[in-house]
Amino acid sequence: MDRVNVLASKSALVIFTKSTCFMCHSIKALFFDFGASPAVYEVDSNVELECALRRLGSNIAFPAVFVGSKYLGSTKEVISQHIDGTLKQKLIEAKAIWL
Known part of the structure; x- marks a missing residue:
């Protein structure tokens, strides 16, 4: 669990995915x-x-x-x-995007 929190805190927007997941691809595209x-x-x-996720x-x-x-x-x-x-x-509040 600590590893997930560390990785999640390293960027304003973090996505954990699976390579075979079509919805993962769609959300990344969004x-x-x-x-x-x-x-x-x-x-x-x-x-x-x-397992941690x-x-x-x-x-x-x-x-x-x-x-x-x-x-x-x-x-x-x-x-x-x-x-x-x-x-x-x-996303704006987290500074993941700017206007």
């Missing part, structure tokens, strides 16, 4: 469209990191997105906040 440069960590071959919630899904060192959620939460307009503001 953030790139905002002009963000997320730190992306693929957990395919890192069992320790995947799963401890965040009983059924954590990928991608696992952190904004400003805080766990934002997965695809559902990211898309919901994008639709309601709060995602962009969170």
